[in-house]
Amino acid sequence: MHVAAAEQNDLAARVWQRDATLWKTEPAHIAEISNRLGWLTVAQTMRAQIAALRAFAAEIKRAGFKSAVLCGMGGSSLGVEVLRDVIGSARGYPQLFVLDSTDPATIRALARKITPKKTLFIIASKSGGTTETLSHYKYFATRAPAQNFIAITDAGSGLHQLALEKKFRRVFENPSDIGGRFSALSYFGLVPAALMGIDLTKLLDRAEAMARACGADIPAEENPGEWLGVALATLAQHGRDKITFVTPRALASFGAWAEQLIAESSGKEGKGIVPVDGEPLGKSGIYGADRVFVHLQLGKTRGAKIERALTALEKIGHPILRVPLRDPYDLGAEFFRWEFATAVACALLGVNAFDQPNVEEAKVNARKMLTDDRRPLTADQLIWENSQFAVYATEKIAAKNLRDALRAFCAPARPGDYLALMAYLPNTPLNRAALKVMRVAARDALQIATTVGFGPRFLHSTGQLHKGGANNVLALQITAENARDAAIPGEAYTFGDLIHAQAAGDWQALADRGRRALRVHLKRGATLRALAAEMKRALRDA
Structure with a gap:
């Protein structure tokens, strides 16, 4: 559906009328949606x-x-x-x-x-x-x-x-x-x-100004929220479902917020838009036809290197959406714009933007792990281990070493797939740097999009998409031994027990959904940096 068709269907007007049937017509969905439009x-x-x-x-x-x-x-x-x-x-x-x-x-x-x-x-x-x-x-x-x-x-x-x-x-x-x-x-x-x-007044002023700009009577081509939502849905329906955020360092965390909004709202019923946050820009030739780039700009600052890279991408046909913010308080406007756009996009994709039906699966599995004598779940198949690493898969993989396992896991990647790195580790600069090495290696060698999530944080964000969206994810889960644990007062389990149960619970949910998944467990003394080096070599030698 293009902008003219969106206008003909009164999309913005129906959002403002709180017409729940814009998303779903089943009574249970209508009841839920009707109680989720206060934003x-x-x-x-x-x-x-x-x-x-x-x-x-x-x-x-x-x-x-x-x-x-x-x-x-x-x-x-x-x-x-x-x-x-x-x-x-x-x-x-x-x-x-x-x-x-x-x-x-x-x-x-x-x-x-x-x-x-x-x-x-x-x-x-x-x-x-x-x-x-x-x-x-x-x-x-x-x-x-x-x-x-x-x-x-x-x-x-x-x-x-x-x-x-x-x-x-x-x-x-x-x-x-x-x-x-x-x-x-x-x-x-x-x-x-x-x-x-x-300054709350300033923040809300910007939000209200954007809400007026997205009003029911504003033509779709002039309505920033409706236009963006139509663009995202239309591009996704034509195969460009990897919305890749390009942000200056000052706006880096906005990508993580938008990632949750888009992934958890759209990723269900085998559909979804995959937000790609924090992936460094590469050479134009490495990107597949599943990409759309969103360039967030703050103030008058223009990164020449970023502009050159985006211009090169635009020249070979990749869509570039530019979103300028005058100053930091335009966040109020952007929060509203992206919420409105996401609601519109989900309506066009035919999914309920306001539920998260698959999130509970991992939670139920985690609770079982914590209450059922810590018994391991059934999805784990140990395929290789040494003194530093243990590797598990949801499907049998033949591997003589870690590099073999990583190569075999990544080899079946197809155009339109994406690699999701799921790290149940501390969110530190060192770990972020190692994950960056891994995602760049995968992006360049396999020419697929990559995402990174720290567990359990991502379970409340992209976790819904991994399990409810299209089966085009390669899920690489990374867990580790805890050098020192921390007690949870009043509970029989510790924080270490909890994070391991959450990882195991999501692993089982991925397996139940038939997702391609590999788990690498870092034993005492092993580092994520060493794993990143092995992955880089595995993909380079492939």
């Missing part, structure tokens, strides 16, 4: 809360809090991460940390960076039952008093009840008609933003 007017709704949020931020400053830790997963943290990285804390306001991992080393490293009694802990979960977030609370609740905790959740949730029972300093009840990945402009984004001293 359309949330900027307007939250404007009335600005004064109260400013007053709360002033109270926290007066109380002497030096830092704040946001404990949340997926939509409860990714938008905040963008605001922190792009705008940041104003002078005199607490430094904000985001915790969205169950990796023991990550949790202990954060605990060393803060003084718990001078730290405000923001426990954020729409459902109020997010395992990771509640585990974070249990860990820090033994280190700081109840007045150091606030909650952001839906009214009546388990977290809401816990916060009242434990006498948290404050509970922010978020509008229940907003799903997690559409919540950046709700309390989930604005409470941490206020605590950082961000």
Whole structure:
């Protein structure tokens, strides 16, 4: 469907009319969708809360809090991460940390960076039952008093009840008609933003201006959200389903937010748009016909190297979508634009943008692992090991060494496939650098798109796409021994147990869905850098 056809079908008008049948006609879907469209007017709704949020931020400053830790997963943290990285804390306001991992080393490293009694802990979960977030609370609740905790959740949730029972300093009840990945402009984004001293009025002004620009009466070719959504869906339907974000360093975290929004909204029923975030630009000849590039620009800064690369790609037929931001506060506008575009794209693809039907599969498997005597799940087939690495696959692979296994796993890659690197490891500069080596090697040798996710964070983002989208993913899972574990007070399992169960649970879900998957386990003393070197050699020699 092109722009003219979109206009003829009143796409934007039907979104604003909250017409659930735009996405699905089944009663169960309609009921769910009807309760997930509050994001359309949330900027307007939250404007009335600005004064109260400013007053709360002033109270926290007066109380002497030096830092704040946001404990949340997926939509409860990714938008905040963008605001922190792009705008940041104003002078005199607490430094904000985001915790969205169950990796023991990550949790202990954060605990060393803060003084718990001078730290405000923001426990954020729409459902109020997010395992990771509640585990974070249990860990820090033994280190700081109840007045150091606030909650952001839906009214009546388990977290809401816990916060009242434990006498948290404050509970922010978020509008229940907003799903997690559409919540950046709700309390989930604005409470941490206020605590950082961000100008909420300016942020919401930009969001409301974009909402008006995406209005029901705006022609599709002039409607930035509708036009973008139609473009993404149309390109995906013509095989260009890998939306590749090209961002300046200052906007890098926006790609991770958009990745969750697009992947979790569209990746179901064997369909989906695959967001490619953080993949370095390469030579134009290595890209397949499944790519579309989105270039985010901030202010007047123009990277000459990036511009040359994009011009070369454009010349050989790759679509380039350019999205300029005047300044960091245009994030308010872009949050809304991409939410609107994603809703439109999903309508055109024929999927419900507001559910995540396959996310629960991995969670159920993880719970079984934790409660059923830690028994391993059935998908693991050990195909090779030595003193440093153990390699498992969902299907039998003949391999004499690690390099053989990696080569055999990657060899069947076809045009239109993508490699998903799923690392249940600390999100550190060293690990990010090693994963970059791996994805560049795969992209160049196989000429396929690559994605990277740190577990369990990505389970709340691209995890839905991996299991619910098209079966065109090569899933390379990486797990490791924990040098030191961390206890979860009140639980029979540790953070180390939890992250291993989450990895195993997703592995089983991938196997159940018939996905091509390989797991490399790093034994004590093995490094991701060594694995990256082996993969580079394996693909170079292929």
